[in-house]
Amino acid sequence: MVANAIQVKPLSQLTTEELKAELLTLxxxxxxxxxxQKVAYAKNELAPYFEELQQRNPHPAVESQxxxxxxxxxxxxxxxxxxxxxxxxxxDCSYQIFLENGYYAxxxxxxxxxxSKLIEKLSPILAAYDFMVMQKFEIREGEWFIQNIAINQTLRWRAIPLTIEKAEAWFHKVLESRWDEFTQKTALPQQLKLNNVDKTTLKKLEKTYHATxxxxHVYVDETLRIVKTQREAKQRPSYTIAVRRK
Known part of the structure; x- marks a missing residue:
């Protein structure tokens, strides 16, 4: 006797909250x-969810986002x-912070x-590397415009968590201390100067840093964002799924 095929509910019949929950589970x-593997997974498994949620985007007008x-x-x-x-x-210590003044980190x-179990035992005496890319954002001709303005880095004790509050405080402190520089800046430096980074990694960071x-937003609401980015026209698009923390 042939078992009955499992009936999968079409995505179009799911509520938006059900779609979001399934996507986050996936x-x-x-x-x-x-x-x-992630690129293939996006193409083969996640694309139908992206497409269905895009049709239901409650904020399709860029200015309203x-x-x-x-x-x-x-x-x-x-x-x-x-x-x-x-x-x-x-x-869990990765944050995207958007400020009302048009700055983003x-x-x-x-x-x-x-x-590692050994590293975990040694964590109170080990350092962590905190890294921040600062950007400006605005809406131009109905599209998001993102521009990199600075990269900041610091070493901190690994045992002290990088909480949301600490990340926000760091962002605000750097923004305030370099405000005149950022508001007057017209061009990015051709070469990044970063400590604790090897030359190969530095080259990769420079290439991304100078891109616009x-x-x-394929989809955006108060709790979930699906973002499509493309560094160059010939490059494959990238997707990011982000959830609100604050």
Missing amino acids: VRDRDTEPLN VPIVLGVWTPVWSTIPFHDVLPGRLH NIARYAPGSK PKFE
Whole structure:
């Protein structure tokens, strides 16, 4: 006797909240997979969810998206290569912070070997590498315009967590101390000067830093963002799924 085929409910029949929940379940604990696997996963498994949610985007007008994105988000899954150029990113300590004044920061803590039992025991005396890319954002001709303005880095004790409040305080402190520089800046430096980064990684960071990517919200509401970015016209698009933290 042939078993009855399992009937899967079409995505179009799911509520938006059900779609969001299924999508987050599909990407749970998968952000550390190799990039090529994540790209294939996005194409083969996630694309139907992206397409269905895009049709239901409650804020399709770009101008209306700005007040929605203000606050703190954490990227839970992404195919952007830049996210893992440095080893040991702590996903729970990764933040995207949008401010009302048009400034934006990607902040992450890197602690290589953090999953090792030995490293865990030594964590009180080890350092973590906190990394921040600062950007300006605005809406131009109905599209998001994102421009990199600075990269900041610092070493901190690994045992002291990089909380949302600490990340926000760091962002505001740097923004305030360099406000005149940022408001008068007309061009980015051709070469980055970063400590604790090898030459190969520095070259990768420079290439991304000088790019002005296309940035589109496939879906955005008060709790979830699906962002499509493309650094160059010939490059494949990348997708990031982010959830609100604050």
